[in-house]
Amino acid sequence: MKEQKEICSICEGDFDLDGEGGIVGDLGVLPVAFCPFCLSGVTDLAEQLMEGEEMDIELARYIASYVNEELERNNSIDRNTIMYAVDAFNGGAR
Numbered sequence: 559m560k561e562q563k564e565i566c567s568i569c570e571g572d573f574d575l576d577g578e579g580g581i582v583g584d585l586g587v588l589p590v591a592f593c594p595f596c597l598s599g600v601t602d603l604a605e606q607l608m609e610g611e612e613m614d615i616e617l618a619r620y621i622a623s624y625v626n627e628e629l630e631r632n633n634s635i636d637r638n639t640i641m642y643a644v645d646a647f648n649g650g651a652r
């Protein structure tokens with residue numbers, strides 16, 4: 559049996575999508591993968607920043623494409639990146 563490991567776009571750790579969870583998507587030019595820890599961190603933080611509003615799929619897509627753009631510029635991804643993405647979403651997309 560072959561194990562397929564995904565590489566997390568945020569922490570660059572590998573994870574087993576089937577065994578551990580997380581999410582893999584094709585948004586923008588690059589595929590994005592979030593390991594279970596980063597995925598829950600991203601959704602928790604986004605919910606906090608949205609002041610209790612449920613994180614919706616539009617915001618999730620926005621964050622993913624924001625992360626993609628940062629990766630294309632070879633910028634590192636950390637929690638601030640997600641905060642900037644949420645701020646930009648709140649400020650610009652409404």
Ligand SMILES: [Zn+2]
Nearest residue numbers: 566569593596
């Ligand atoms: Zn991760």
